[in-house]
Amino acid sequence: MRLISINVLKPGMVAGKTIWNEAGHPLIQKNVVLSEGILRRLKQLGIQYLYIEDAISDGIEIEETISPEKRTKAVKHITSSFNQLKGLNSSAASLVLDKQSKAIGELVDDLLNSIMKSDEILTVLTDTLIYDEYIYQHSFQVTLYSVAIAREMGYSREELKTIGIGAMLHDVGKMIIPTDILFKPDRLTDEEYEIMKQHARSGFDILRNLHTVSLLVAHCAFQHHERLDGSGYPRGLVEYEIHPYAKIIAVADVFDAVTSNRVYRKKMLPSQGVEIINAGKGTIFDKRVVEAFNRSIIHYPNGSVVLLSDGRRGIIAKQNKDNAAMPSIRIFEENGTLLKSTYLINLDEQLNVIIEKVETDYLPNAE
Structure with a gap:
């Protein structure tokens, strides 16, 4: 799953995490297909970001320390x-x-x-x-x-x-x-x-x-x-x-x-x-x-799309407990082109590359 801005959410996308209210009841269930009505409700609630399931983030999980x-x-x-x-x-x-x-x-x-x-x-x-x-x-x-x-x-x-x-x-x-x-x-x-x-x-x-x-x-x-x-x-x-x-x-x-x-x-x-x-x-x-x-403290949550200093794009796949600022990233795009197969890099071992920015408004060209 990946983190995406409410501003670029589209009907048909699939929720990756359940959203709960203060009573402990689910407002939006995980795996629900988002509709126009749901998107309006999310904006009313002041939600800025949502986790969705999609191809580039398949298999990436986000677990909170506290349930x-x-x-x-x-x-x-x-x-x-x-x-x-x-x-x-x-x-x-x-x-x-x-x-x-x-x-x-x-x-x-x-x-x-x-x-x-x-x-x-x-x-x-x-x-x-x-x-x-x-x-x-x-x-x-x-x-x-x-x-x-x-x-x-x-x-x-x-x-x-x-x-x-x-x-x-x-x-x-x-x-x-x-x-x-x-x-x-x-x-x-x-x-x-x-x-x-x-x-x-x-x-x-x-x-x-x-x-x-x-x-x-x-x-x-x-x-x-x-x-x-x-x-x-x-x-x-x-x-x-x-x-x-x-x-x-x-x-x-x-x-x-x-x-x-x-x-x-x-x-x-x-x-x-x-x-x-x-x-x-x-x-x-x-x-x-x-x-x-x-x-x-986590710097870049799993599922965040990031732009690297060498122009590659990837998604945070795994945290590095010895260096929170240097997570492992699944690279899915090079030179603006989606790759047919992704690969993993560990920023802690790539000293010539840094994260330039987090792109919560990113949408692959296919979308």
């Missing part, structure tokens, strides 16, 4: 926990969250088990689960990214759990933000943004009063928007003042933010998100964290 069932369960649990905090002050929210902390810890343990037993690069397909409110799915994905980075950095199982809980609750302070600002369907004004920025301190106030989780979890919420050069908020901390856990969650938070759909902005591809993180390496993001991020 759709486990992912749906986790997001539903986060939603339920966060929604109970709406309208409460920080003290009342602390009391409610304290009662839920054991279940949250068990949820993080479950996700940790899935990540720890997988030796592959973390793969999360954000367009296979459709959820109305961004914050809940975001909390789930930041947890996965943070734990994957921290595992690569060599943290212990106990430390990974604390980081996972801190990541899952890093945005809990947003439940104190007025809903008209939190869920505003447009960009925030400067005044509204200043109010939104208060969620970091509000999260700290809620979490520091919990008796059942480490105080480090509260600092994850407090510091995940701080930056090494002092340009972050709420306190403008600099490198040595920011806790290492918060430095990890900061990278995971930004990467998921730019690679997820927002009402006012379309998502970027993972490779574009990686470029943004790397642009801040050593200046706003911790160098060691970024290097671990590069080794543990």
Whole structure:
């Protein structure tokens, strides 16, 4: 299967992956032939990319590190926990969250088990689960990214759990933000943004009063928007003042933010998100964290059509767990001509060739 932009989908193409709603029910089943009506519905849902089955991608599979069932369960649990905090002050929210902390810890343990037993690069397909409110799915994905980075950095199982809980609750302070600002369907004004920025301190106030989780979890919420050069908020901390856990969650938070759909902005591809993180390496993001991020997070998802620097086209066929930026590619086109038979190259062994761009709008001439 391969990844294709919604803008070039055509009736008659075949869906390669099931798309699920927040209740865990399939909206579009794998192997369904796409019709005009289905394509309209996908656009209404804000889907930007879809996996399809076709000849050039035959046999290429994409498996998420976390199953759709486990992912749906986790997001539903986060939603339920966060929604109970709406309208409460920080003290009342602390009391409610304290009662839920054991279940949250068990949820993080479950996700940790899935990540720890997988030796592959973390793969999360954000367009296979459709959820109305961004914050809940975001909390789930930041947890996965943070734990994957921290595992690569060599943290212990106990430390990974604390980081996972801190990541899952890093945005809990947003439940104190007025809903008209939190869920505003447009960009925030400067005044509204200043109010939104208060969620970091509000999260700290809620979490520091919990008796059942480490105080480090509260600092994850407090510091995940701080930056090494002092340009972050709420306190403008600099490198040595920011806790290492918060430095990890900061990278995971930004990467998921730019690679997820927002009402006012379309998502970027993972490779574009990686470029943004790397642009801040050593200046706003911790160098060691970024290097671990590069080794543990997928850059080019399987099924992505790419144009190489020598003019060849191919499709990402397999990940290289030792070098996430250098996957194996199935070459299917040379000099603009489709090949009668494809062949595989490993970019890690082709030092004179690089990926120039991802082409989600590519259609073979025959189509």
